[in-house]
Amino acid sequence: MTVKSMPVVSLKPDLRSAQGTRVQKGIIIRFFRVISLVFLDITCLVLAWNLAIFYGEDLDDPWAKKESLLVLTIVLQIGIIAVKGLYKGGINRRNYSSLFKAISTSQIFLLLIAFLYESNYYISRSSFIIFWFLSVIFLCVQRYIFDVVTKHLRRKGVMRHSVFLITDSAEKENHIKIIEQENCYTVQGIADSSCLDLRNRDKTFEYLRRQGIVEAFVSWNAIKNRLYLCWHFYTAGITLRILPTKSEHCHPKSTLLVIGGVPCMTISAPFIIGTDFLVKRCFDLCCSIVLLLLLSPIYLLIALLIKLDSPGPIFFRQERIGLHGRKFKIWKFRTMVANAEKLQASLEAKNEIKDGVLFKMKDDPRVTQIGKFLRLYSLDELPQLFNVFLGEMSLVGPRPLPRRDVEKFTSHHFVRQEVLPGITGLWQVSGRSNIDNFEDAVKLDITYIENWSLWLDLTILLKTVKVVVQKTGAY
Known part of the structure; x- marks a missing residue:
């Protein structure tokens, strides 16, 4: 059985990471x-x-x-x-x-x-x-x-910014007039919205980098279903200006500026490109090392309790689908009986997730006694610090899902796979297991991706501690 996912590129980075740290063009x-x-x-x-x-x-x-x-x-x-x-x-x-x-x-x-x-x-x-x-x-x-x-x-052609316009043919003439009214831009190239499609995206941004494009004007119709693409412009050091239509709404990271007499959503590029995600990765690496050392006595105690509670291995390793569809093995303390995955097929009818994408049961008969305790305080997730150390996961990000769940994805769900998966995320601190619809979880993941910042990660980590201590929605 094959997973319906996007093509896998082994070296493709996280959506939010830049290709090297550099100063913004035109600064x-x-x-x-x-x-x-x-x-x-x-x-x-x-x-x-x-x-x-x-x-x-x-x-x-x-x-x-x-x-x-x-x-x-x-x-x-x-x-x-x-x-x-x-x-x-x-x-x-x-x-x-x-x-x-x-x-x-x-x-x-x-x-x-x-x-x-x-x-x-x-x-x-x-x-x-x-x-x-x-x-x-x-x-x-x-x-x-x-x-x-x-x-x-x-x-006279001096002090102009080289810009690139991405718009459909029906709106091209109107958008060119809007840009020319500002009298500070040189339109260096024009393309339609297909250049932002998955198959063309890498070539488009490579071309923009080679041409030294400082700003890109993109019509709302060309980007409204691809809002997470804002990160591609951000990490390329290109200021994104979204040209409006009658039904546009503001992107979370945008500010409204008047260009050519019309309000234009603008997402400015950072002065130093690539530093924020580099800090995130360094933070993940340092925290995983420190926590693995500090928590090693707890690891040994949990391992002993699992062995005394039920026969089987201490750790549970399951194949998950991570960044850009890559497969990896996630580490957890075993909380179920040894043959739990084989028993799942007989329990599918009792799945409490309405759309059936995820599998969740409040009183799952496969969970062991010590497993219930570990799940209550999320202690079963502690071994995933090894995945963070290896760069397969982050402390904060969308949860990596099993093949069984990813096989039920529709096209708009795959935005989750554009960023590094995490141990905790906005989904987990907004209800954990109480969320009974996968679409609600995806909306939270997209909200996280669109609004991501180092401060948001820190806020989610602090909220995670509170949620775990209060045992909110845990089972």
Whole structure:
């Protein structure tokens, strides 16, 4: 009997892993733009300060005489402008109303600091008002000139981003017009949605890497059934912009930016590509080694109890389907009678999972006495730390399933096989065995894949401890 799974590529990595750690493409241009804006803003603020001191009231003002306070003023104003996101690209640096609010907020802080710092002296109110007024005027004018110069250079073909468009022929012309309205992109290639299909996917991303593509525009219709593909763009260091249709909804990792006058879902690429999944693997490796050493006395105690409870081996090894359909042997402490797998066929009619993909029974007669205790506290899963150490599993991820379950998969279930399976996951901390429908479990797995982060893994691990201690849904 063969497993209905996708073609197996032995060296194919986890969906979330990058092909090496590297700096995001185009980051040098963006860094130069930000540094230029910061330098111009500082120049404008220093000029506004000196003019305010020159034309303000001639008082014994310690605020005007100390250069250290000028430095504090500049740092505070630049910091607030940065916090407001006004050094980001596109419409952000042209947001004059937010720039006005940022400068005004910094002026309020400066007045408060001036009052507390030198409460025994008069502070020139006219100097502050002039400084605030000139700061607003100079910064807005400088940003406007910067924007005009940038647009002129882009019309000449300088400082443009190489982008790739993936859309169906019916939407191609409209999407090209949207991209061209922004006047900062060069469309380097166009393909239809079939380039994201499983058989074409690797060639597509290899082509994008060779061409040095910084951003990719993908129509919602081309990606709505392939949302986990966002990880392919993310790990390739390519910013993904999803062009809308009338019925789109936001992806969990996306932010809305206006491109060509329309809202566009954007999933930004990381500055340093590949580090987050590398940290995950290092964390898995270190934790598995430490836990195997610390828990070795418990391993010996459980092994002794299993031997005394029923005849048969201490460990149970079963073939599971893991990353990209690869088969591997999962390790568990034996909790059933020795011939449990042969007896399962006679119990299929009592399966409590409604769609029949998984096999679960609350009062399974094959479970031994010590097995019930081990399952209650999930102690039977401890040997899977060996699978984590060998790189076959992770601490957190979708549970690897037996061949019997995978043979009943439909096409949309195979997204689970795109990431490294885990000992625990979102499914386990959201009800464990109480989930009686495999589709509900798949939805939780997809939610985990779409929202994955190191913090999410840590949160699931902490919740797992709570669920195990409380024995929630365990049998």
